[in-house]
Amino acid sequence: MLQKFLASSQLKIKEDNDVSDKLLNIYEVSETVDIEDYLRAHNIFYACPRENFLTKVYEREKVRSFSAKGKISVILGSFFQHDIRDKMKFFYHDNKEFYLVGKWTCKNCKKIYGDDTTWVLPPGVCSCGSTDFAYCEVSFKNDELYLKGSVDGILKVYDRITEQTEYIVLEIKLIGNTVMKKYEEKFFSADYYYQIQTYFLLSGLKKALFLLINRDAWQSTQIIKTFWVSYDEEVIEKIKKKCIENKEAVLKFVLPSRICSTPLDERAKDCPVVKECFFAANEWAIEKYKQRILTEKKDLDLKQNQ
Ligand code: SF4
Numbered sequence: 050m051l052q053k054f055l056a057s058s059q060l061k062i063k064e065d066n067d068v069s070d071k072l073l074n075i076y077e078v079s080e081t082v083d084i085e086d087y088l089r090a091h092n093i094f095y096a097c098p099r100e101n102f103l104t105k106v107y108e109r110e111k112v113r114s115f116s117a118k119g120k121i122s123v124i125l126g127s128f129f130q131h132d133i134r135d136k137m138k139f140f141y142h143d144n145k146e147f148y149l150v151g152k153w154t155c156k157n158c159k160k161i162y163g164d165d166t167t168w169v170l171p172p173g174v175c176s177c178g179s180t181d182f183a184y185c186e187v188s189f190k191n192d193e194l195y196l197k198g199s200v201d202g203i204l205k206v207y208d209r210i211t212e213q214t215e216y217i218v219l220e221i222k223l224i225g226n227t228v229m230k231k232y233e234e235k236f237f238s239a240d241y242y243y244q245i246q247t248y249f250l251l252s253g254l255k256k257a258l259f260l261l262i263n264r265d266a267w268q269s270t271q272i273i274k275t276f277w278v279s280y281d282e283e284v285i286e287k288i289k290k291k292c293i294e295n296k297e298a299v300l301k302f303v304l305p306s307r308i309c310s311t312p313l314d315e316r317a318k319d320c321p322v323v324k325e326c327f328f329a330a331n332e333w334a335i336e337k338y339k340q341r342i343l344t345e346k347k348d349l350d351l352k353q354n355q
């Protein structure tokens with residue numbers, strides 16, 4: 050509806066991105082990132098265990114700025130995801146039947162069907178009589194690797210020729226025209242690729258359907274682009290290495306290696322401990338931090354045993 054309106058109004062409306070961008074900057078907001086010990090699938094590519102560790106050692110706040118534009122994109126993204134998933138409950142392609150499976154909540158009584166390990170089809174009718182269900186993202190957690198994440202969806206695929214059934218990951222991203230154009234030229238964003246590989250690592254699945262939706266589709270003919278992504282052993286090993294370094298830092302106070310080559314790397318500009326990472330002798334600060342954490346732990350154990 051909105052797109053139809055915008056498309057029919059194109060001649061009357063002249064867009065001015067400069068003004069919009071300036072206005073959006075007024076709403077620039079900052080968010081304190083909660084430093085948890087587990088790495089997350091959605092930002093695994095940019096995650097730096099060394100940064101996580103040093104921010105704790107030096108008691109630095111890890112603040113990351115999100116522009117209002119970025120926030121709106123996230124909100125719109127989740128709105129679209131619900132809508133798209135609704136349309137993907139069942140579809141047929143290339144002699145294969147695709148069913149959206151996972152966890153479902155009854156919109157009326159909130160009863161949940163299925164769970165993170167038992168993926169089910171939407172139930173026909175709830176015990177309360179309602180036939181309206183919302184899809185809940187399936188979450189995964191790997192305690193060995195200190196890693197977690199939630200997938201946009203799981204698809205059950207039935208091949209009518211081989212009569213085989215397999216499960217695959219569904220990942221949906223809402224992007225703008227500029228990024229969509231890049232994808233038309235054999236581009237694939239490394240952070241999305243790593244995110245999908247992390248889902249494979251967490252879920253044990255080996256294949257994904259990656260769906261890109263162009264939120265500026267009224268300016269362009271390309272609305273949707275789909276990719277099949279397969280399991281990539283080499284990248285999975287790199288992700289595992291990052292997770293193990295993170296866990297070793299949490300449990301054994303071992304300083305993880307750098308992901309930046311120099312303090313001038315793009316990623317380092319966003320890092321609150323860039324100076325300590327490259328220029329400080331950290332041993333003394335790490336030892337002090339270790340003693341503090343161990344004492345806190347001892348106090349807690351004593352309290353719990355009283
Ligand atoms: S500068 Fe780079 S490598 Fe060093 S802690 Fe920050 S993000 Fe990690």
Ligand SMILES: [Zn+2]
Nearest residue numbers: 155158175177
């Ligand atoms: Zn119900």
